[in-house]
Amino acid sequence: MSEAYIMRQSETLLRKCIKILHAINPHITSDKNHSSYTPFFVSFKTFSQNGSAPFFFFPVMAQGHVIPTLYMANLFASRGVKATIITTPLNEFVFSKAIQRNKHLGIEIDIRLIKFPAPKNDLPEDSERPGLARLKFSFRPPNSLSRPCECLDRLPSDDKLANFFKAAAMMKEPLEQLIEECRPNCLITDMFLPWTTDSAARFNIPRIVFHGTSYFAQCVGASIKRNKPFNNVSSDSETFLVADLPHEIKLTRTQLSLFEQSGRRVDCYPLFHQSSDP
Template identity: 45%
Template sequence: MGSEIPDQLRMFLFPFLAHGHMIPTVDMAKLFGSRGLKTTIITTPANAPLISKSIRKNNDLATEIDFKIINFPSVKAGLPEGCENLDVVATSMEMTMKFFKATTVLLKPLEVLLEESKPDCLVADMFFPWATDAAAKFGIPRLVFHGTSFFSLCVSACLVQYQPHKKVSSDSEPFVVPNLPGDIKLKRKQLPDFIQQEDETEFTMLSKEMQQAEIRSFGTLVNSFYELEPAYADHYRKVLARRAWHIGPVSLCNRNVEDKALRGKQASIDEHECLKWLNSKKPSSVIYVCFGSLANLCSAQLREISLGLEASGQQFIWVVRKNKNGQEEKEDWLPEGFEKKVEGRGLIIRGWAPQVLILDHEAVGGFVTHCGWNSTLEGVTAGVPMVTWPVFAEQFYNEKLVTQVLKIGTAVGVQQWSRVGGDFVKREAIEKAVKEVMVGDKAVEMRSRAKALGQMAKRAVEERGSSYSDLNAFIEELSLQRCLKGRN
């Protein structure tokens, strides 16, 4: 379907200004465009080139997706000039809160855009709770995009409602998440700091605003598929009575090598060089190690990872983030002569990697991940078992889904939620976990389950699949809303 269709639905997408939020939003825009919806992404000047490059390459979608640019008040907010992305300041809580406060200034320009264009729907990130009222002002349905799983949404809601973490005697005492399928156990120290804290903070207030805005919104779009977490999809919609549509995995809209390579920032390695290295390896023989765009591990921890990988005897691709300030620094985390020692067996990528391209390669047989939902779902979609190493956000919840519910991963043993680094994991634990997902009977069982889920993920987005059908239902609901609005 093309833009000449007179009754074409028009969607506004407003992602939070962080790569982990923008990447799935761009995928959503591609998905909507492929189904004949006219989609506009709202972003800021510095972020526009990052999220538009993959769309410009796709002529089929170029006419279906455009951009609206609004200015971000970096300097006024006390942030570095040109700082328009959370990834730049996430290691400092003070700067992170300044960044969140600065985003509230985007309310007025958003209202101007909504009044001018009057889209049929606004899909706004969970970190923009004020978007619900802004959309309501013009009679526009606001959808929330959390960028996480039904499982995590259910855990979060149950913790807020029942507060079981306040009934245990210590941070290390396990408790069962009440009124949730699966007998899910957590510890207080694994919960986000804004849930653990008794005192009201800026972030706890933001969290409450987000919860209230979600309840008052038109519904939620979830980057997941029904077969992955049926009990929790049902719980969210039936027990918690929240309107939601599962439309994922949205990363599957990227079908060829170029689409996969262009997701996110500019890769620090040429995709052809990366594929050439992988092509030289046997199926399921390489473990991929990556901690996302925000986790910040110290030099001592990186050194332990290098020694753990070496001791495991496994072939690996390891993505290590460069210094955030762009300054050259001595690589004191890398043992002397390490790269020469593992030459041919290990590939270190410093910076950004084409993750989906790597995970989808048949040579990759395991994934060491921080359990961010984008990475977790990409691992599921690729059909690879995981070593779970959560750091912050809802990552400890995602770990439970992977290891306890899906049984396609093994925990490295991290126990403490932390904005910077988390628990220190020794090389022996890393070696053990890597071997567990790569070799032996347990690895074979996990890989078998993971591959089955990967096949389900691909079927879900095909015609008549669960996510394809739920997206149809969502489009029909929007069309009905527009009809009802037209009659009034």
């Protein structure tokens, strides 16, 4: 995942925030900016002038989610908004170095920690999942040879996914305690933390969902799921057209996942909702 891609995704979320927050307060304005990577400069005048009320950023604890969240928080903080990242004690180090590095630029980002109840949910000690050893960016905290697993990437197998999301759902009460203490203006949380919708509603603040997949990929996936064009080709190498898109996008059957090729539905949301049940 390139830095340019993450910045584009962050800018997309930023524009969505403008629309939502403008509905709450019309004094939010956007002005042109000649930066090389962002077409719009957002001045959250009301929110930055209101003092200490922050924006909360709460990603699920996984590599493909915490890194973009850090970029987004940095983007908001550079616009004068107080940004606070919510994470667990063993994931703090992922953010802390980058946050310290940006301090000399005048970009301040806070970190608030919530205990992750791994032992209560029969989660194993932190281990090296096959394939992750090749990654240059390590998600193993220093001196963590025998610590509970607090990162999705560190689960030894998918058999413990339900345990992980059950533990994540148990973070609801301490999150709401933080919301009550800090009174944030907005809650930006991961798509894999759907229970945060109820938390935001309880305190009457907007919740904005962070989805790590690009809009283009989601549109392609939705079209393939709806139209199943791979059934109309005679071989794996024959191309088919992805319908309902403004441009001509062609793929082959081998470029699809096994789930897409089989036509089976993969719906993870029941797992997340089930994990939040008492």
